[in-house]
Every structure is written in structure tokens, then in C-alpha cells.
Amino acid sequence: MDVDLRLLRSFAAVAAEGNLTRAAERLYLSQPALTKQIRQLEHLLGTALFTRSKTGMALTGPGEALAAAAPAVLGAWDAARRAVRAADRDASxxxxxxxxxxxxxxxxxxxxxxxxxxxxxxxxxxxxxxxxxxxxxxxxxxxxxxxxxxxxxxxxxxxxxxxxxEPRCIAMAADHPLAGHAELRFEDLLDEPFIAAPKATGAFRDHWIEAEGRGGRPVRIGAVTELPDDWLSAIAAGDGIALAPESAARFYARPDIAYRPVTGVAPSTxxxxxxxxxxxxxxxxxxxxxxxxxxx
Amino acid sequence: MDVDLRLLRSFAAVAAEGNLTRAAERLYLSQPALTKQIRQLEHLLGTALFTRSKTGMALTGPGEALAAAAPAVLGAWDAARRAVRAADRDASxxxxxxxxxxxxxxxxxxxxxxxxxxxxxxxxxxxxxxxxxxxxxxxxxxxxxxxxxxxxxxxxxxxxxxxxxEPRCIAMAADHPLAGHAELRFEDLLDEPFIAAPKATGAFRDHWIEAEGRGGRPVRIGAVTELPDDWLSAIAAGDGIALAPESAARFYARPDIAYRPVTGVAPSTxxxxxxxxxxxxxxxxxxxxxxxxxxx
DNA sequence: CACATCCATAACCGAAGGTTATACATACTG
DNA sequence: CAGTATGTATAACCTTCGGTTATGGATGTG
CATH class of the missing domain: 3.40.190.10 (Periplasmic binding protein-like II)
Structure with missing residues (x-):
């Protein structure tokens, strides 16, 4: 009568997205696998958690109840892991x-x-x-x-x-036309595609695509990456440019990437x-x- | 980074027993399977939870931390299940x-x-x-x-x-010598083997073997059962006698089992x-x- | 009416998780 | 001190599970 917490995590994702396909994407899982997981969870609990339709997945009453209770379970597990980690830290x-x-x-x-x-x-x-x-x-x-x-x-x-x-600068492919300028103005870059962090990172992502500082002009997203190396590769490939801390020029110097100072953006903390x-x-x-x- | 709660449940059992073999028994699992589970949990958390010795399994510092935190996780899951059940009840x-x-x-x-x-x-x-x-x-x-x-x-x-x-009576095999008596005195039965409920049922088990009412005389356990049918079979097989509610004579009448009134035991509530x-x-x-x- | 969207199903495959049997180390005991 | 009991680890094996891709079918939408 126990669950794998992964099922709960998946359930939460589907409940939040209201959509299997998108939730599967977010979970790095195929859609059929998610279908199976949800079905398994429903079978375990003996009740339907969603009503399926062609417009997506809507929570049933029991589904709502589980959606309300699931964070507490996952939170308790996270707390347990932190406690174990703390003990391990002190022991080792x-x-x-x-x-x-x-x-x-x-x-x-x-x-x-x-x-x-x-x-x-x-x-x-x-x-x-x-x-x-x-x-x-x-x-x-x-x-x-x-x-x-x-x-x-x-x-x-x-x-x-x-x-x-520290100040932020602009990272771009070394052969990017803008690389010719010694210094850039952010207002000139509003139409450039940007390399962004995943949506789940919310305010972090927004900060690094300067979502607030472009006067309502929408951002063009050239690629989404999760790790510095992927991020650098995307920039070097010309998928877009990116805001970066000035120190990136020292810690992530590459021949195929150019870093240029930029005016009009707040520093990074x-x-x-x-x-x-x-x-x-x-x-x-x-x-x-x-x-x-x-x-x- | 998520666990199957079954692992947590197993961990708790081992932590409580301090012994893989006995914990495995309690979990209706083979000992090697439990070994694997614990190892898997340790691997997941990246730290040793027990120190193995020939006298059993002793918790490490991180193990203690997990043992302290695990009930909250399992409790949260139980609460979630109750909430789902309640919603399902109202919906259906x-x-x-x-x-x-x-x-x-x-x-x-x-x-x-x-x-x-x-x-x-x-x-x-x-x-x-x-x-x-x-x-x-x-x-x-x-x-x-x-x-x-x-x-x-x-x-x-x-x-x-x-x-x-309702009063309690004694259930025994129909061909049991004591079945010849129309009424029994509990003090005469102290040396008879009794069919008992599992140890985990604590006060319940004690009540039905009358652990308190035998003046310090130890109980002989003839068998341990979990379900009425197994219980009846054990009695009929002559593994022992048992206290039973009087109504059992009506609801669980069988040709191979005799129910007799008994004096000296409190009624059942x-x-x-x-x-x-x-x-x-x-x-x-x-x-x-x-x-x-x-x-x- | 064609199309895009979204969930369900099928077929397949590797890994996980269980079982029994056995090995091995240590502690107790006569 | 030998022998036995106790406790965990390992090996070999088998079934089930959980994931994948490919495809089907139903339903809003331009």
C-alpha cells in the first residue's frame, strides 16, 4: 500500500499542467509512461484522480484531495533527506x-x-x-x-x-556580428534570440533574459539549457546570445565565444x-x- | 531522488528490530531481499544507515536521523490516502x-x-x-x-x-478433551497452548490470550494467525485453544470446533x-x- | 473538411526486485 | 576447544515492471 514518491511527483506535475503530454515533457518522460504511472496511482488508490478529455486532464474530487496532500508528503521526504544529509555531514x-x-x-x-x-x-x-x-x-x-x-x-x-x-555582460558566438562592437547597449539587443534557463526557474530565468527591462517587448528564446556546458555550446552554435556575469569571461573563456560589456542592465548578485x-x-x-x- | 515508501517502511522495520532476519520475517520478505532494499536506500541517500555486525544492524548517525524523520513521511502519506478516501467516499x-x-x-x-x-x-x-x-x-x-x-x-x-x-468463551477442537465439560474455568486452562494474533497487535493480542489474567504464568502459543479462517483451522487442527467472543459460536459454527462458556475472563467490547x-x-x-x- | 492536439494501446526490451541456496564470520555453549 | 547457532552477504535464476517507439482514435479548431 505504499507508493513510489516518483508517482506522486508525476501526479503533481500532471495536476499542475492539466495535460499529460506537457507534463511528460517537464518530467523528461514519454507520454505513455506517464499514462501508465497515473493509471497505476489510480489503481493503487482505488479511485479515479482525473477525468480524461481531449482537452486535457482535469482533477476529480479525490484528485483534488491528493493534490492538496501530496506536497506535505514530498516535503516530509525532503525534510528527511535534509536531516540525513546533516547527520552525514557531521559524521564524516x-x-x-x-x-x-x-x-x-x-x-x-x-x-x-x-x-x-x-x-x-x-x-x-x-x-x-x-x-x-x-x-x-x-x-x-x-x-x-x-x-x-x-x-x-x-x-x-x-x-x-x-x-x-558583479556587472553583467553579453556572451555571444565569436563570429557574431555584434562581437565587432567593444561595448553594447542592451536596448539594441531586444530583438536578439536569448539562451534561457528552464521555465521552472521562474524569477531566475526572467532575470537572465531581463524580462522586466525590455519595455514590454517579448523575448525571443533561442534555446533552453540547464548546464553551463550546454549553455556555452548553444551560444557558440549561434542559437542566441545571453546575459552572463562578467566573471564568465574568465571562468568560461572559449575561442568560439566572445564576451562584451553591456550597458543598461543591473549587476548580478x-x-x-x-x-x-x-x-x-x-x-x-x-x-x-x-x-x-x-x-x- | 525519490524513494519507494516501501523502502522507508522496510528501513523502519530493520531499525526497530535491529536485525535483518527478524525484520524480513515481519515484512513477509526474504532476508536477501531486505539486504538489497537497505543497500538501495543507503545508495540513494549516499550514506551508510547501519553498521553491520554479527549481532545485528545498528543505526549510524544518519540512520538515526532517518529513523526520526521516516514516521513523518509515512504519516503524511497515510494522511493523503485518508483524504483521498474521504473525497472518494463523498463522490461515490x-x-x-x-x-x-x-x-x-x-x-x-x-x-x-x-x-x-x-x-x-x-x-x-x-x-x-x-x-x-x-x-x-x-x-x-x-x-x-x-x-x-x-x-x-x-x-x-x-x-x-x-x-x-458480550461474554467470551473458549473455542477448541471438537474432539478436544476439554470439550467434554459443559463449562470451563479459565484457571484450569493456563497450561493449554493458545492460538494468538501477531505480536504487532500488542494489547489486542494480549487481551485474547489473557496475558494479564494468568498470575504471571507464561502463555504457551500454539500458533499465530491473522484471519478468522486460519484461526479456525488452527483450532480445529488442535494447535491450541482460543478465547473467542460468544457470538463466534453463531457466526463461526463448524462441526470440527466446539465453543464452551468459560468463567474468570472479562467480556469483550x-x-x-x-x-x-x-x-x-x-x-x-x-x-x-x-x-x-x-x-x- | 483538413489538421492539430491529446490520450490510449501495442509491441518490445532491459533492468529491477524478488526467490532459494549457499558462503562466511562471529558469538555462544557444552 | 569444537560445534552449533545466529546473522549478513553473495550467487544464480526468474518474473514483473517500467520505460521506449510507433500507432490509433476521438475531439475541438482554422
Missing amino acids: NVLRVGYLASAANERTRPIIAAFRERRPGWRVELRQASWGDPVGGLDSGDVDAAFMRLPFPRQDEFELAVLFT VALVWPRGAAGGGALADFVAAATAFAD | NVLRVGYLASAANERTRPIIAAFRERRPGWRVELRQASWGDPVGGLDSGDVDAAFMRLPFPRQDEFELAVLFT VALVWPRGAAGGGALADFVAAATAFAD
């Missing part, structure tokens, strides 16, 4: 820190060094998160803390310490983020202290 | 009522009839529960309410209405039980009202 003297792209840039190493000074015998394990996971593995207990760029979804559910800001209440005097607190020591 | 006009053995005896039909009078168009589905499930499917959302005999484990986590009591707070004015409340109308 390893702090796991997530990051997207270049973490805290040049400050990363000094921060880690300062932490090791406070906690001799501890190690720091850096772990790259996918943009597909909006909060970088923080709520799943994959990592104890993460270097994140603000804003990101559900940001206020976490504690964070802002470390620094890097912060250290951790789950609410997790830094109570332990090793994580020391890492936070080490990081903030290098904050601007 | 079917009230599902669990029972062990003979439910409310001869009062069962009148209760249902009275309920249908209050709720025309509704049906009542009776569903037998296994003694292996101490609370008769109540917390898993299998049923909306259940006819239970008191006491049963975690009884005070539920709401209940006592319906009636039948109650209607339902999850706390579930009877808020709905159909379940009407069923409770119908049942209590036939209470003593």
Missing part, C-alpha cells in the same frame, strides 16, 4: 556546497581555506547543480549550502548572505544560501562566517 | 467500513439499514481487515470506519463509540472506530449516529 566532516557555474568566482578558494582554518579536519565538497533544479539541491538535502545568484525561486524560504555583486535554521552553531555556521568574511 | 456515496471477524454481530444489518435511511442513495461496503494490521486499515485510509474489539493498539489516536459487550476529526457532519457522522442508536 564533509560539508557539501552546491553552485551554479562559477560559484563565488575567485573568492571560492579563500572562503574554503578560511573555513578549513576554523574547522581543521573538515573537507568541502563542491557540487554543481543543474539549472533544472531551481534551488540547487538545497531542499532535497543534496547539499548543505549553495552559492546562488539572486533572484531564484522561493528565495525567501531560505536564509542567505549576500557576498558580492551572488549569495550563500542555506536551509532555514540549519546553521545553528555547527560546521555550516562556520562556513557562513568564512564566506561573509569575504563579502563586500 | 459509498461508505467503507472495516471489521474483524463478525463486525457488530446481529446488529450489523440494522445499523446499515438505519444508516441508509438517513442517507438514501448511499451504500455501505464492508471490508474484512487482517489482524496483521493492528488498526484495521483505519490509518491507511482503506476504510472510513471500522468495527473493532477493544483494546487495540494506539486506540486513543482514534475516536470511538462503544456499542456493546465492540466499538465503532474512526479517525479523529473525520466525522464532521458528513455521511460518516450519520453512520456513527446509526451505530450508536443500537448501542447498549
